[in-house]
Amino acid sequence: xxxxxxxxxxxxxxxxxxxxxxxxxxxxxxxxxxxxxxxxxxxxxxxxxxxxxxxxxxxxxxxxxxxxxxxxxxxxxxxxxxxxxxxxxxxxxxxxxxxxxxxxxxxxxxxxxxxxxxxxxxxxxxxxxxxxxxxxxxxxxxxxxxxxxxxxxxxxxxxxxxxxxxxxxxxxxxxxxxxxxxxxxxxxxxxxxxxxxxxxxxxxxxxxxxxxxxxxxxxxxxxxxxxxxxxxxxxxxxxxxxxxxxxxxxxxxxxxxxxxxxxxxxxxxxxxxxxx
Amino acid sequence: xxxxxxxxxxxxxxxxxxxxxxxxxxxxxxxxxxxxxxxxxxxxxxxxxxxxxxxxxxxxxxxxxxxxxxxxxxxxxxxxxxxxxxxxxxxxxxxxxxxxxxxxxxxxxxxxxxxxxxxxxxxxxxxxxxxxxxxxxxxxxxxxxxxxxxxxxxxxxxxxxxxxxxxxxxxxxxxxxxxxxxxxxxxxxxxxxxxxxxxxxxxxxxxxxxxxxxxxxxxxxxxxxxxxxxxxxxxxxxxxxxxxxxxxxxxxxxxxxxxxxxxxxxxxxxxxxxxxxxxxxxxxxxxxxxxxxxxxxxxxxxxxxxxxxxxxxxxxxxxxxxxxxxxxxxxxxxxxxxxxxxxxxxxxxxxxxxxxxxxxxxxxxxxxxxxxxxxxxxxxxxxxxxxxxxxxxxxxxxxxxxxxxxxxxxxxxxxxxxxxxxxxxxxxxxx
Numbered sequence: 001x002x003x004x005x006x007x008x009x010x011x012x013x014x015x016x017x018x019x020x021x022x023x024x025x026x027x028x029x030x031x032x033x034x035x036x037x038x039x040x041x042x043x044x045x046x047x048x049x050x051x052x053x054x055x056x057x058x059x060x061x062x063x064x065x066x067x068x069x070x071x072x073x074x075x076x077x078x079x080x081x082x083x084x085x086x087x088x089x090x091x092x093x094x095x096x097x098x099x100x101x102x103x104x105x106x107x108x109x110x111x112x113x114x115x116x117x118x119x120x121x122x123x124x125x126x127x128x129x130x131x132x133x134x135x136x137x138x139x140x141x142x143x144x145x146x147x148x149x150x151x152x153x154x155x156x157x158x159x160x161x162x163x164x165x166x167x168x169x170x171x172x173x174x175x176x177x178x179x180x181x182x183x184x185x186x187x188x189x190x191x192x193x194x195x196x197x198x199x200x201x202x203x204x205x206x207x208x209x210x211x212x213x214x215x216x217x218x219x220x221x222x223x224x225x226x227x228x229x230x231x232x233x234x235x236x237x238x239x240x241x242x243x244x245x246x247x248x249x250x251x252x253x254x255x256x257x258x259x260x261x262x263x264x265x266x267x268x269x270x271x272x273x274x275x276x
Numbered sequence: 277x278x279x280x281x282x283x284x285x286x287x288x289x290x291x292x293x294x295x296x297x298x299x300x301x302x303x304x305x306x307x308x309x310x311x312x313x314x315x316x317x318x319x320x321x322x323x324x325x326x327x328x329x330x331x332x333x334x335x336x337x338x339x340x341x342x343x344x345x346x347x348x349x350x351x352x353x354x355x356x357x358x359x360x361x362x363x364x365x366x367x368x369x370x371x372x373x374x375x376x377x378x379x380x381x382x383x384x385x386x387x388x389x390x391x392x393x394x395x396x397x398x399x400x401x402x403x404x405x406x407x408x409x410x411x412x413x414x415x416x417x418x419x420x421x422x423x424x425x426x427x428x429x430x431x432x433x434x435x436x437x438x439x440x441x442x443x444x445x446x447x448x449x450x451x452x453x454x455x456x457x458x459x460x461x462x463x464x465x466x467x468x469x470x471x472x473x474x475x476x477x478x479x480x481x482x483x484x485x486x487x488x489x490x491x492x493x494x495x496x497x498x499x500x501x502x503x504x505x506x507x508x509x510x511x512x513x514x515x516x517x518x519x520x521x522x523x524x525x526x527x528x529x530x531x532x533x534x535x536x537x538x539x540x541x542x543x544x545x546x547x548x549x550x551x552x553x554x555x556x557x558x559x560x561x562x563x564x565x566x567x568x569x570x571x572x573x574x575x576x577x578x579x580x581x582x583x584x585x586x587x588x589x590x591x592x593x594x595x596x597x598x599x600x601x602x603x604x605x606x607x608x609x610x611x612x613x614x615x616x617x618x619x620x621x622x623x624x625x626x627x628x629x630x631x632x633x634x635x636x637x638x639x640x641x642x643x644x645x646x647x648x649x650x651x652x653x654x655x656x657x658x659x660x661x662x663x664x665x666x667x668x669x670x671x672x673x674x675x676x677x678x679x680x681x682x683x684x685x686x687x688x689x690x691x692x693x694x695x696x697x698x699x700x701x702x703x704x705x706x707x
Contacts, residue, residue: 041531041558064321064344126361135363214350215357219311220343234317235347235468237554238531 094157115151413588459520480573
């Protein structure tokens with residue numbers, strides 16, 4: 001009897017924490033996104049007295065010559081391309097590092113660690129990009145995102161490749177498999193749990209990245225979604241209703257992705273075992 | 277070991293998509309396109325768009341477009357980064373005064389001393405955009421002021437008069453408090469607002485010692501050692517420990533605070549006059565309830581207003597289209613240009629060009645400022661425009677003071693220590 005009560009208290013507490021941490025902020029965003037400017041300036045949870053959903057929506061989209069549309073396209077290209085490249089490159093590096101021990105391994109490991117430790121410097125990076133003709137271009141920013149994310153991904157993949165039995169490689173090679181086919185058709189499918197983890201972690205990081213697009217991709221035609229927040233938020237004056245509407249709009253795409261791929265993501269993260 | 281067909285196809289598809297992306301991101305620029313960079317304040321952006329549109333239709337050669345940047349520390353970093361990577365648009369707007377000195381004008385900017393509008397500038401503005409006796413910037417819009425915004429209906433109802441001395445001001449606060457209206461509003465939730473009682477008091481400091489700024493830059497005098505300068509810190513401590521301050525002064529934000537004064541829940545709020553524009557945008561029907569007066573000092577006869585000079589427009593030294601940039605700046609300093617700007621971004625104070633007057637339909641609180649400008653010797657630019665030294669931690673020190681962690685003397689000493697590092701970085705003599 002007492003045990004039963006304690007369990008109920010714990011689950012009630014969990015629910016309460018969930019409510020406070022996730023639901024309240026989201027309610028604040030939605031609530032303020034439909035208010036007019038005067039009401040939203042109070043920044044409270046009171047119900048709106050008049051609804052301005054469509055006006056706010058239209059104003060947010062139209063701001064700065066439909067910058068949000070450009071930003072959505074840019075952010076999608078940026079996230080998809082850089083995460084795809086991170087997965088393929090990091091998996092390859094992890095595979096080779098783990099399978100083939102040679103003298104350069106120590107050096108490569110040191111470089112990967114340095115990639116995690118050494119802080120990025122903005123101005124020299126811009127000089128490099130300018131000399132390559134990549135500054136202010138989306139490919140330039142994609143390369144930067146790949147660089148900053150790669151070290152972490154390599155660490156994840158290297159650790160996971162060691163759980164894939166070497167016998168599988170040998171069997172495939174005996175059956176006449178070339179190195180590329182071995183990697184793409186035998187090893188990569190077995191790395192699915194790590195691939196899913198990397199995709200989730202890095203796409204959130206890249207999509208939500210604010211600082212790199214701000215410095216490496218200046219200009220209105222190059223905006224990413226996080227930069228559009230600055231259309232409504234400034235040092236002395238903030239249009240809270242439009243800001244919250246913008247937050248709502250740019251939270252929706254990742255939310256949809258997570259809703260649709262929820263099952264694959266959870267399955268990928270939990271199924272670690274090698275099958276067959 | 278050759279690639280099988282499927283992986284080869286995959287690889288070439290990946291390569292093709294990279295090429296396609298590269299193709300997409302080109303374009304923009306080209307022709308006579310010139311970019312005008314401004315901070316992202318909504319009214320500033322609207323004003324800049326109106327200006328570029330009018331300028332584009334007035335001539336054929338160049339097409340200006342507007343680009344935005346964040347304000348605050350993020351904006352400072354961005355401006356410095358873009359200048360040092362030679363990626364700055366041909367005309368940009370940035371603070372005048374100490375922040376202007378920090379972007380190394382002699383190295384990074386084009387000398388504008390020979391421009392025709394230089395002779396029309398207000399005398400007080402010229403030093404704020406000059407380095408080594410050369411002018412590098414033109415004023416963008418009107419000045420603003422630091423002082424006390426007050427609720428006029430409360431003043432009328434209680435029969436109060438605009439205070440000229442600090443004691444009268446405290447008496448007015450108490451009178452409002454007795455009627456159930458909060459005497460003074462503070463908003464430490466937005467840390468920068470804590471500085472007004474110190475920075476906005478500078479006219480009263482300079483009225484007693486006209487050489488304060490020079491002596492301060494030369495390290496001969498400090499906030500802790502000059503009794504007049506210390507008064508700003510003492511005022512902050514006094515109002516924060518009083519019973520007539522708003523209860524949530526530690527956490528209230530700027531937005532909430534201006535809401536309190538506009539609605540008459542609070543009688544006074546020490547703030548920049550740009551708050552009037554914010555109220556005009558968020559609650560337009562309440563803006564006529566507000567008035568503005570200078571922070572009162574010890575001596576009623578010497579009372580006057582501390583003003584914040586407008587931002588400057590600058591041209592980088594490596595500008596691609598310097599002629600277009602100069603023509604645009606001349607347009608923005610003309611009567612026509614300033615009228616266009618005023619229609620979109622209501623001026624927060626008088627212009628820095630001597631032959632252009634404020635438009636007739638500005639809010640009462642903005643007109644209150646003009647009175648000080650029209651009186652000889654009743655305005656002084658804030659210290660940050662007269663001396664390159666402004667410590668980064670003043671707001672934090674004042675919040676420590678306001679919440680009662682330290683006393684006024686210690687706070688002033690801490691601030692004097694805070695500016696030391698900056699003065700040494702700038703390589704000033706005597707530090």
